[in-house]
Amino acid sequence: MREILGRRRRLLSKRSDGRPELIGAALTYATEWQWPVLPGVAADPEGRNRCGCPDPECTVPGAHPFDPGLLAATTDGRMVRWWWGNRPTAPIVLATGGKAPCAVSLPALPAARALDALDSMGMRLGPVVASPARWAILVKPYSMEQLGELLYAKDFVPGSLRFHGEGGYLALPPSETGQGEIRWERAPLPGSASPWVPDVEAVVDAVVEALTRTGVSAPEL
Numbered sequence: 036m037r038e039i040l041g042r043r044r045r046l047l048s049k050r051s052d053g054r055p056e057l058i059g060a061a062l063t064y065a066t067e068w069q070w071p072v073l074p075g076v077a078a079d080p081e082g083r084n085r086c087g088c089p090d091p092e093c094t095v096p097g098a099h100p101f102d103p104g105l106l107a108a109t110t111d112g113r114m115v116r117w118w119w120g121n122r123p124t125a126p127i128v129l130a131t132g133g134k135a136p137c138a139v140s141l142p143a144l145p146a147a148r149a150l151d152a153l154d155s156m157g158m159r160l161g162p163v164v165a166s167p168a169r170w171a172i173l174v175k176p177y178s179m180e181q182l183g184e185l186l187y188a189k190d191f192v193p194g195s196l197r198f199h200g201e202g203g204y205l206a207l208p209p210s211e212t213g214q215g216e217i218r219w220e221r222a223p224l225p226g227s228a229s230p231w232v233p234d235v236e237a238v239v240d241a242v243v244e245a246l247t248r249t250g251v252s253a254p255e256l
Contacts, residue, residue, distance in 0.1 A: 058119035060209055061127045065115045068229040070135045071108035074118045074125030075206060076101035086213055096213025098166070098206040100128050105204055126210035126217070131176075132201030136232045138164070138171040139239060140197045140205075145246055146170035150220070152245035161232035163221035164207060166214050169197075171205055172242070174235040185236055193246055196239075 064070040086096035108130035164171045210217040223230035
């Protein structure tokens with residue numbers, strides 16, 4: 036009896052820690068927000084910083100699709116339940132582009148400085164996804180042509196900026212990956228439909244200006 040009560044307390048504790056279950060989060064993304072998702076490859080249990088995929092040099096351990104591949108991403112709730120019913124700890128991977136948001140990401144330290152600067156400039160941001168290493172600002176879908184024109188017009192673009200556009204992917208909260216926990220640095224508004232996100236032009240312009248204002252040099256990025 037004590038063992039049963041102890042297990043129940045541990046389960047209640049896990050449910051009340053503010054971290055939603057993966058399947059619940061995946062269903063919200065897919066069915067309520069219409070963001071296509073799929074399970075990511077798990078981190079290698081033998082080593083936290085290694086990936087479960089065949090690539091020994093994987094740069095995003097546990098935070099990318101493998102089997103199934105990215106093209107399998109779906110908004111079908113039945114498929115989402117089946118995937119996470121069989122792989123309950125799999126990271127949630129968003130297939131960016133199309134009708135789903137894209138993202139602009141940069142290393143965590145300059146990202147924190149940039150967000151502070153953007154707040155002081157009155158820049159409106161949508162959700163921001165954070166891992167221990169990088170933060171990603173969600174933006175409206177954009178094409179590669181649109182991105183190319185945007186970057187071509189810039190005198191300077193930090194080399195550490197990454198663009199998660201059409202055909203890309205991004206791990207979403209509350210995933211656990213080989214790089215650590217994926218969380219919301221700026222969470223979507225509770226109970227909202229698909230969250231509002233800004234245009235990529237506004238974000239890139241503001242991030243480059245913010246990094247310049249805060250004096251973050253290219254080597255630090």
